[in-house]
Amino acid sequence: MDILGDADATRFAALFDVLIRHQEFWDIAFVIAVPTTLVDPAHVANEIVRFSRNTEKMVVGCMLGGDSIRSGLRILRGGSRIPNFEELEDAFKAVGSILEVRAVRQE
Secondary structure (H helix, E strand, O other): OOOOOOOOHHHHHHHHHHHHHOHHHOOEEEEEEOOOOOOOHHHHHHHHHHHHHOOOOEEEEEEOOHHHHHHHHHHHHOOOOOOEOOOHHHHHHHHHHHHHHHHHHHO
């Protein structure tokens, strides 16, 4: 779901609440956030952590922006165990590898 480039942490939170209520409609959430003047990376990261704690589904962070999102990365890494990828392709490849391993184990 695209919440547009001007989304702040409140809009992320509202979307996460919808996804939590309707977990039967999705399997993996790739949360992509880029720095803007409206977005505090720490607030977005806290919302990602809250979202992850309220679902058994896979939540993958894609907070992009290097040093400008450092505060958000500290939160994701600080005990929440939410992976973050700085390149979308790396995120998709990593999740693809996990799904392949799971499929082999189920055979």
